[in-house]
Amino acid sequence: xxxxxxxxxxxxxxxxxxxxxxxxxxxxxxxxxxxxxxxxxxxxxxxxxxxxxxxxxxxxxxxxxxxxxxxxxxxxxxxxxxxxxxxxxxxxxxxxxxxxxxxxxxxxxxxxxxxxxxxxxxxxxxxxxxxxxxxxxxxxxxxxxxxxxxxxxxxxxxxxxxxxxxxxxxxxxxxxxxxxxxxxxxxxxxxxxxxxxxxxxxxxxxxxxxxxxxxxxxxxxxxxxxxxxxxxxxxx
Numbered sequence: 172x173x174x175x176x177x178x179x180x181x182x183x184x185x186x187x188x189x190x191x192x193x194x195x196x197x198x199x200x201x202x203x204x205x206x207x208x209x210x211x212x213x214x215x216x217x218x219x220x221x222x223x224x225x226x227x228x229x230x231x232x233x234x235x236x237x238x239x240x241x242x243x244x245x246x247x248x249x250x251x252x253x254x255x256x257x258x259x260x261x262x263x264x265x266x267x268x269x270x271x272x273x274x275x276x277x278x279x280x281x282x283x284x285x286x287x288x289x290x291x292x293x294x295x296x297x298x299x300x301x302x303x304x305x306x307x308x309x310x311x312x313x314x315x316x317x318x319x320x321x322x323x324x325x326x327x328x329x330x331x332x333x334x335x336x337x338x339x340x341x342x343x344x345x346x347x348x349x350x351x352x353x354x355x356x357x358x359x360x361x362x363x364x365x366x367x368x369x370x371x372x373x374x375x376x377x378x379x380x381x382x383x384x385x386x387x388x389x390x391x392x393x394x395x396x397x398x399x400x401x402x403x404x405x406x407x
Contacts, residue, residue: 180282192289207370239319246280
């Protein structure tokens with residue numbers, strides 16, 4: 172039976188006090204959910220990963236991907252952390268050949284980031300009635316929901332706003348160039364966030380050291396992993 176992610180995405184939003192139709196600020200959500208998240212430059216075959224233990228949750232996100240792709244990866248990993256019944260540590264890879272659980276995670280991410288009613292409410296009624304959409308509206312949708320051009324087009328077809336012919340037409344446009352010409356913010360289509368850390372990674376590491384659960388060497392290595400060298404001498 173095909174997985175319908177709509178209910179899971181709706182319940183997740185309700186459980187975490189997120190508006191039914193609003194965009195999601197991924198970094199704020201990660202902080203609120205207490206998911207320690209590190210953004211690091213990784214290979215093109217690696218979008219991200221997550222780990223869950225009894226006491227903590229962790230994500231690693233590829234900062235070489237566009238910010239839009241990073242948002243989708245975060246939502247994908249949220250499926251594994253909160254929805255998947257038999258969680259297993261895994262690596263999230265881009266590409267079309269995926270296991271069933273990975274396909275479910277992608278569907279959940281799409282529904283979570285781009286709720287159907289939220290998307291439709293954003294589209295002018297005339298465009299909605301004609302099953303068409305202007306480039307300017309499409310760009311506004313991508314910017315508001317923080318998703319890639321491809322992800323937004325796929326979602327529009329899924330919820331019946333556009334047909335295959337319009338989908339193919341929109342996929343062929345050079346969206347970043349058009350966004351530039353129309354004065355939209357281009358950061359969504361660029362990589363970024365390298366070195367960003369969300370959560371209390373450093374606090375937890377220091378607490379382990381203070382409680383003598385790890386050695387000073389181990390503590391220094393843990394902090395080096397996030398770019399902090401405690402062996403450097405302070406100025407002055």
